[in-house]
Ligand SMILES: Nc1nc2c(ncn2[C@@H]2O[C@H](COP(=O)(O)OP(=O)(O)OP(=O)(O)O)[C@@H](O)[C@H]2O)c(=O)[nH]1
């Protein structure tokens with residue numbers, strides 16, 4: 220909750236270090252220096268910003284609790300924009316707990332989740348997308364998610380949104396001007412230019428919204444579906460990729476009936492591997508449902524590994540199977556020839572889209588991993604902005620819908636004041652991303668998901 224934005228001085232453990240390490244207690248607010256001075260052997264009143272002083276910290280009863288370093292950051296040049304003190308205390312849970320209790324007795328109160336970052340936003344130290352990036356940065360489990368969060372923290376996404384808004388505001392200005400002279404029945408703004416501008420802003424907005432699919436995949440794992448007829452070694456491959464005995468393997472065709480999925484990180488990129496029921500004609504209702512699920516997961520996968528069995532599938536039958544596949548064009552299909560250790564036919568030449576391997580012996584597995592990383596690299600290495608946050612994606616889609624209404628209004632002779640109201644709607648949606656509109660309701664939602672001390 221952001222209920223704590225009342226100007227009080229707040230304190231919280233910022234990082235909980237292990238025994239023997241240093242824990243940082245952050246104190247922020249107008250009374251930060253005074254509060255800490257009450258429980259510290261040295262007054263911080265005259266200490267310059269970004270200076271550290273050594274002293275003794277007292278507990279709530281006035282006894283010496285610890286020797287520690289207090290670092291002073293004066294507002295507005297601090298993380299929150301307010302006067303802040305960071306106390307580096309010894310990391311024992313007892314010292315941490317007593318230090319916080321002592322600060323509370325000295326006039327602080329506990330910070331809510333994300334309250335430091337919420338204050339940073341309210342004090343203009345960062346926009347909303349950057350504040351959200353702080354949460355993402357802390358939650359990032361792998362290099363891909365970390366890079367996206369860092370990009371967002373640096374403000375690239377916010378700049379793009381502001382540029383879009385600026386263009387739209389310019390457009391709205393022209394429209395308002397036209398409204399001012401409505402009685403004279405003049406059309407100031409050139410409709411063609413208007414339309415071109417609206418189209419351009421709409422397509423940029425949609426493009427950003429569409430990047431959410433890639434952004435989400437990077438954060439939550441790029442979906443890779445493993446498909447093929449029964450007994451091709453799909454489950455064996457899943458287990459080999461995960462390095463874990465995750466799915467049941469047997470020589471009985473139709474072993475896997477449900478989808479089995481798990482994630483692993485390859486070269487800093489998170490992949491979500493989905494093992495599926497073998498595809499075949501079947502009268503068994505449960506198996507048929509498994510196959511339906513397999514195809515539905517394949518439809519939302521970014522990469523499909525289609526397995527053939529080098530010991531039973533002939534290249535001709537494989538070609539026929541591939542030709543009859545009805546997979547969405549968005550998925551990249553890689554043909555994987557498994558069981559090369561028992562190959563019965565001449566094997567095709569390996570290429571970017573054709574891989575030869577033995578899931579059982581591990582031969583060719585590294586090449587497959589490298590190929591997957593290379594394919595994912597398209598999404599992660601580009602310098603273009605990628606939307607990773609559902610809230611942003613939804614706001615972008617809503618803005619695009621309002622812009623569609625603007626276009627409709629312009630082309631169907633709807634009065635300019637109604638068109639102007641759609642323009643304002645679009646501005647509102649874009650503004651909600653960076654927090655340039657009244658942010659009260661979205662604030663609670665965003666900062667509630669933070670941890671205490673940030
Ligand atoms: N020789 C050899 N056998 C393999 C290889 N990979 C899998 N197998 C064997 O092939 C059989 C089927 O493997 P699974 O992984 O269960 O095949 P699946 O595609 O998941 O089969 P379903 O779940 O029935 O669709 C098992 O006996 C595996 O041990 C391989 O690379 N070489």
Ligand SMILES: [Mg+2]
Pocket residue numbers: 453454455466467468474475494495497
């Ligand atoms: Mg299986």
